[in-house]
Each structure stands twice: as C-alpha cells, then as structure tokens.
Amino acid sequence: MKASTMLKGGLYLSKLVFDLLLIWLTLGWKVRKAGKAFEKELINSGMPKETAKKLAKKYSSVKDEIMKQLWGSVGKFRR
Amino acid sequence: MEVKDEMIDEEKKHRKRGMEEAEEVKEILGVVSKEVPALIKSIMSAVFSEDSGRDMGKAAGAFYKELKESGIPEETAVRMTENYINVFTSLGDIMKKFEFGKGNKSRSEVEKEIERTIREKLAEKGLTKEEE
Numbered sequence: 001m002k003a004s005t006m007l008k009g010g011l012y013l014s015k016l017v018f019d020l021l022l023i024w025l026t027l028g029w030k031v032r033k034a035g036k037a038f039e040k041e042l043i044n045s046g047m048p049k050e051t052a053k054k055l056a057k058k059y060s061s062v063k064d065e066i067m068k069q070l071w072g073s074v075g076k077f078r079r
Numbered sequence: 080m081e082v083k084d085e086m087i088d089e090e091k092k093h094r095k096r097g098m099e100e101a102e103e104v105k106e107i108l109g110v111v112s113k114e115v116p117a118l119i120k121s122i123m124s125a126v127f128s129e130d131s132g133r134d135m136g137k138a139a140g141a142f143y144k145e146l147k148e149s150g151i152p153e154e155t156a157v158r159m160t161e162n163y164i165n166v167f168t169s170l171g172d173i174m175k176k177f178e179f180g181k182g183n184k185s186r187s188e189v190e191k192e193i194e195r196t197i198r199e200k201l202a203e204k205g206l207t208k209e210e211e
Binding site for chain 2: 002016019040047051063
C-alpha cells in the first residue's frame with residue numbers, strides 16, 4: 001500500500017472528524033440565537049413573556065432530540 | 080519452479096488488488112469528508128439559524144394573534160400554537176422514519192429495491208444467473 005494513499009486517507013478522515021466536531025460545538029450557540037429570535041417574535045405578536053419563553057425552550061429542545069437520535073443511530077450501528 | 084512462479088504471480092495480483100482497494104477507500108473518504116459536513120451544515124442551518132428562528136417565530140406569532148383575535152381563550156390559543164410549532168420542529172420524528180430498526184418493514188423494502196436494481200443492472204450487462 002502506498003504511503004501517500006494512507007496519508008491522504010488519514011487527512012480526509014481527520015478533516016471529516018474536525019468538521020463534525022466544529023458543527024457540534026457551534027450548534028449550541030446557533031440554537032440559542034435562533035431560540036432568542038423566535039422568542040422575540042412571539043413577544044412582538046402579543047404573547048405573554050413567560051409563555052413565549054416556554055415555547056422557545058421547546059424549540060431549542062429539538063437540538064437535544066436530534067443529538068439523541070444521532071447517538072441512538074451510532075449505538076445501533078456499533079451493535 | 081513453475082509453482083514458485085505461480086505463487087509470485089498470485090502475490091503480485093494480491094498486492095495490486097490491495098493497492099486498488101486502498102485507492103478506492105481514499106477516493107470515498109475524499110468525497111465523504113467534503114459532502115457529509117456540508118450536508119449536515121445545510122440541514123442544521125435550515126432549522127437552527129437566527130433567520131429561520133425569526134421566521135418560525137413570525138409564523139407562530141401570526142398564528143397566535145389570529146387565534147386571539149378570533150376570540151379563542153388564551154390557554155387554548157397557547158396550546159394550539161404549541162402544536163403548530165411541533166409541526167415545524169418534528170425533526171426527530173422524521174429522523175425516526177429514516178432509521179432502520181430491527182425487523183423494520185422499510186428496511187426490507189429498501190433491500191428489495193436494491194436487489195431489484197442490481198438484478199436490472201446485471202441483466203442490462205447481459206449477465207445471467209449462471210454467469211454470476
């Protein structure tokens with residue numbers, strides 16, 4: 001097996017892992033921002049603050065659901 | 080002597096096949112490392128960006144406002160808005176549909192589809208079952 005093939009394969013793999021890690025790290029920040037914008041719009045439409053906060057929390061919980069699903073899929077794949 | 084030559088030939092073939100496979104894996108990794116993060120990023124930004132959050136908020140807010148204006152009680156309006164938001168955010172349910180569980184019906188359908196496609200392609204190339 002060529003050393004350059006191994007090296008390039010390794011580079012691609014580490015790039016993939018790095019990109020996925022970066023997506024995972026920035027996701028929390030993006031969700032918070034989206035949740036805040038969502039809450040603000042609800043309040044603007046006349047919804048009470050507490051209710052808007054509760055609904056925004058629900059919107060943000062989608063991230064946890066997605067992560068749970070992904071980890072579940074990874075677990076199934078490993079089995 | 081002939082046996083030795085055959086063994087050397089076999090080893091050369093084996094080595095060549097290994098190199099080809101490694102090249103293929105490298106190419107696949109090259110495509111996957113580019114496409115998969117881009118795909119995940121675009122899906123995530125469709126749901127979790129400031130703009131999409133604002134748009135969803137606007138839609139849910141307009142829905143709530145209309146309900147209130149048409150005289151629906153506060154509690155019911157909130158509950159209905161919550162259900163309305165669930166329609167946007169039911170990504171988990173969508174992902175569940177794509178997941179292949181144990182003995183899942185959709186998996187067998189996919190398997191059948193793959194098998195059918197392979198058979199069609201083989202038939203196109205003129206390969207019969209005996210030749211396979």
